[in-house]
Amino acid sequence: MSALIHTLLPMLFTGLRLTILIAILGIVFAFVIGSISGYALQSKSRIARAIAFIYIWLIRGTPLVVQALYIYYVLPLIVPFLELSSTTAGIVVISINSGAFIAEIIRGALQGVDAGQKETGASLGMTNFQVLIHLVIPPAFRAVIPALFNQFIIALKDTSLLTVIVVNEMTQMAMSYSSLNFRYIEAYTALAVFYLVLISVLVVIQKFVERKLGVNSPAKPKIANLRVKLPIDN
């Protein structure tokens, strides 16, 4: 019991910091990469579509573990200055891997916005960019929340696969601990509980965002009620 409290938990908390760091940065970059490539996938530019397609094809077509090994071990051999620390490599892997899946989610949501909305914007004299910002992204964003959080959860759990490039995140720490003293039950049970708590936090955030945006009630987004009442003349 004292080994648990004095050795395992401090180790897991050290790993937790790295897990959270990689997951948060990974998710943020993945969202940016995914939004850009998702937009590219449904854009009119053939070149943009081709680039996005090849990126997604490569990433979805290979396992995350292989991508991690490749970026950490192979890339520095090809391009000498790309020698990344294992943590940086981990963030890069999570970002580009999750980004590819998010791209498909974003593309679907953008294409799912009723063409009539875009036409109406155009008929009012809006530019394509104004239509995108004011008429396409708001409904697309709402539609994308459940799938997006699903991907965030996957990205968070995928950080455990970074043990293959020895990133000292939680799973690596639990493995180190148990390999020293063979206390598998407590090490991996505690590890599972840590992940469960982390994921639960994400789920709570998802519910909060969905409630704010009124994702579950199409007719009445709560956000509309957040509008500051302004005096209206006449």
Added chain:
Amino acid sequence: MNEVGGETAFLKVNNLCKSFDSLKVLDNVSTEIRIGEVTCVLGPSGAGKSTFLRCLNRLEMPESGEIICFGKNTLTHGYDIRSLREDVGMVFQQFNLFPLKTVLNNVMLAPVIVKKMKKPEARQLAMRELEKVGLAEKAHSLPGTLSGGQKQRVAIARSLAMKPKLMLFDEPTSALDPELVSDVLDVMKQLARDGMTMIVVTHEMGFAREVADRILFMADGKIIEDDAPDVFFDNPRTERARAFVEKML
């Protein structure tokens, strides 16, 4: 006859052609849209009425022909189509209200982001337009809570907030329950009385007869009659139009 800068026509349409795959939807359509006139476009479904209307603000790009607006061909690459669209309002069959924005914000949006109007000013303008269509009390509702007729009146107010010089109506009452049609038609009648230049694709024969200055009858991608309403309804020139009128009345 109304005139702007010596022109009596808002748009002159010459030899417009458009196909979808092998289907010829517009076949050499030529006409002109005169300032201050209400033109109703009638005809069987598939006649090309909506496509014709959508070409006028270039939501569809015709394959050939020209549309001249005050001396400039709107179909050329360099033509500033957005400034034309600011002057040409459009009302769609499916209303196309922005579902996440309140009624007020639906109406305010284009004046604010296209015309760069200050928000308080746009809000006043939007409220005035909503009052005209009788929906000022719905300003803070979301479109999902409105009836079809109310939605379409909001859509009209949204177009009018841009102070258009020409209004295009693409079957504005076709998606409405019958008892809601008259609310929308009343708003359109008032607009016509106020002197708005309007092109209305519709199946509402009563409205066309009462309000239109001119009927364009289309079939198979062509305008086959261009008449005053009483001529069209009482004495159609072609057999095709005669059959259509008999069936619709």
